[in-house]
Amino acid sequence: MPLELKVYTKKCTPSSEKARELSGLLYANFLQVNMDTEKTEVKYGIQVSERSPRHSWDIVAAFDIGTSYSGYAYSDRKEMDLKSVSFNQWTGNMVSDPKAKAPTTVLFDKNMRFHSFGYEAEDFYATQVCEKKNDDWYRFKNFKMVLYREKNVQRDLKISDDSGRSSLLASEVFSQTIKSLKSHFENTVRERALQFDSGNVLYVVTVPAIWKQSAKLLMKEAAMQAGIPEAQLLIALEPEAAAMYCKSLPEQTLTDTFKPHKRYMVLDLGGGTVDVVVHDVLEDGGLAEVYKASGGDWGGTMVDREFERYIQNIFNSETCLKELWNLSPRDAYDLEREFEMQKRQISNKAADIRLKLPARLQQVGKVPVTSSITFDHIYVQYPKFKEFFENPKNRIISLIKDILNEVGRLDQIILVGGFSSSRYLYDQLKSHSDISGIDICCPKEPGLAVLQGAVLFGYNPEDVRYRICRYTFGFGVLQDFDESIHRADKRDKVDGEDVCKDVFDVLVYEGEKVKFDDPKFATSKSSHRQADRKHIPIKKELFAGKNIPQDRTVYVTEEGIKPLGKIISHAPKEGWSNLVEFKTKVYFGQTEIKIEDFDITNNRTSPVNEK
Template structure:
């Protein structure tokens, strides 16, 4: 698909100089591939050597086991690195309370829209730039990966001899993906922002590389959904199998999902503690290192909780009549209170000088349907019904969203991956609601490692597995067009003037569409528009503002949001062309000076602060 040319178009004035594309400074053949699953709750990496691509190994940063560590970071008051992962939590608990402890900071990336980096609050209330936190975290994981590679290699391996893959949620904005690339540059994964040694892979797309090997005989025409259940988000992609050998897929719909990950279950637990202790004691507890110990205890309860026996009643009540699948046996205790899990509250009680018995009595009076029981004077047993209530908001959102998707697409398989997919509560909820005679729920072996293993496979796979993807937005650029009083797009618009042959000629700023929402795009999809000119004779650069809108047809430029900008050298009297490539996980831009023939791939500048 080619964009329509506008021979009379005059492009908007240059705002900022842009850097042209530069290839990797010293290209050397890659020796290894490393995939990094940088999650909201947990982080891990996997690797493979180019001469042994069938052998993919997963590692926990800071350990030797095939797992993931906590996405926790500990810095000094001066923002110097102390520790990452589980070690960061332990050192903060045992060390200096004035140190900066960060967790769940990845979720802030989905809130960025360019202009500046957001700040992230440490547990003690102090703030740091998200850019600093990301750079320290990624650098630690990179250093751990390089140390692991070099322990396994007879020759020294440098970072520029590694193909890096960093996974990102499919529902992230293009701006958030760009920030992750900048963080990889800060962490020295790559030497140049445009380096081809780094690829961003959508998490559910990476996971589907693993799912195809999970004893599922996919056939041409099969349609499947990948539900990537992480700590922060639930990411969903839907694909149709075009061919099996090699595997070739068509995207059925644009990726979707929402903020329904496991950390939102944690928030419900925190609301419970807030209600039990009171606001003052709760706030005091959260700013103390003892809060880490309570969270550790809750994490063990959450991960081990099995709703078996509660499923039929609990999930039916939870989803309020959302379509069901196979019925499950009620089992013992399905309609009654069948035990619970114990949480030790001693650290919080001592910190706030509280007695547990009156707190429990007050809570039970308000919630007679899910009463707490005191154990050993300082611990409470949470009834199963209360624990299920912590999961309820997240499960309800996930179920409703998948139901909407399935109502408009035939789905033969639902692959459930990600750290949250280890939860039996989530697994049983999905099976109860969506498993049927013509639809199978598949949870791969070690679902928490599916994304990071798939990231390596994604990079190593020969060719592009996805034949086509669907545009999530309408993309375009802003242009100045000669004012036409009969064009409804020009009415009530601010006028810009340019002197032409001694006359002041009016122009208006409008949205110029390049790709419409819902467009099916191949991996090589590229759209080009030409014959752009500079506005001012004094210009030596032409700046293109790239915009996006959730609307398929953008009537007013105010309905679109600026998501980035690119620039190309252009003198008065010269013409330029702009090409945008959308077929992969990142938008790439190429600018050409049509007069001189000079061509460069431009760096998309999202306007982030340089510090």
């Protein structure tokens, strides 16, 4: 059933006195996606229209949960004045291991209690395998893509562990990941003896721009489940965050990009997804989205899958790598990380690739030495290694061409994300004939662009002034029946009057540009003349759809139009007036949909129904 939220407006009351002084914020409930609420009723407050002054937070911390690696970054106000962002230095086993991020691996015990995260989880699990105790442990790895691929994300969505023996709620797996990062961050700032108020820390959680609203909401709820107060939580879109980082860079190649009237594309090439935004730079330096967020599941792990298929063919076994993970996960980790290093370093200059081959893999594969395998190494010929990149490379180029045809021009394409560290992919994009006239650049440490930018976004979320709607949004309403425009089967009677039910009253159309702080307005009336209607809740339901025609009446029951949620207003003690009128503001131009609902007749906002 659709998400039902009690929508209200109230002054924010942050946990600290200092934050209360700084805020003066207007908060209201927001409406999100079609998620099952038969067991759980959500009543959250979030920011609608005002934001605390620039640099008002003591610290902004950003959490980036990636498909392959996750990490956090942070900055206090003194550092932010210097445009400085701090990272944690994780400890991996290989020189090539990312230091500012840890593997997105979470380990639970036999009772499904959280045990560890990141390198600690991987190392502990490897030890348990060696001691043949791994049946008591459940490892979750590379699970982020579940939220992209799942068509209907619900609160009861579960993720299977790597062995397929058990599963957990997705919200629990993501929550423990965020909680681990949060705990590590808190320990780090304590060790640095930074002066801050815990109630005046803003936590920014990044999500792909191409995710469905339901996936974004699940990530937000996971962050709250991890102990982040909603008043201190902000969702950032990954390619937008990367743009904020690039905008702050001193390099000449990028500062020209952010001059007024320039148009650029940020191509966020992650482990799981490719996420794209296109911005115009406004006269005052603000950013305006000019093409709706686009992308697909063509990230670096697609190259990994091709390599895995190659290994399976060499060893004539579809299960050899799975057996390696089960028998010797340390060897599997080493092979995976060495391939990751080669994946980044290979370029257009032809050279065969040499990888250390785990002895265990030869045992489970049971193949003789071939021209590709020499003692403890495997040699991948350069043409074959390039083939691993073909599918994602072609899809990325096709996406760039499609967007270019729509927007007309691009002054620059900025590559960010871990997959953009691939020299081969970078060279292939720069040399492709259809986009060779566009300047393509990649900042230093592109895999950290989203994290650093998310911190900057936390201080200045209003820098992205305009966004493009990915859906058509509107309320389901009753209208006075007009046989010239309304279907006969939608005729109904209310208080003796002929009305048309299920009309899709559109607030904003797909592809429309919406401003950060500029709401769309809807007015509605509800009749309560009959005694049995004096105390019933008033419900207003928000819907979303794609490819909605604008030349006829559209109904919310039509195919492709889905409910997002309901605003529920409860009657005052004395009951409703005969006719109640509401004015509803909906903000579509931020990273989340936000709603403010006002009861004009009773001069009040919808009250909070506390549990």
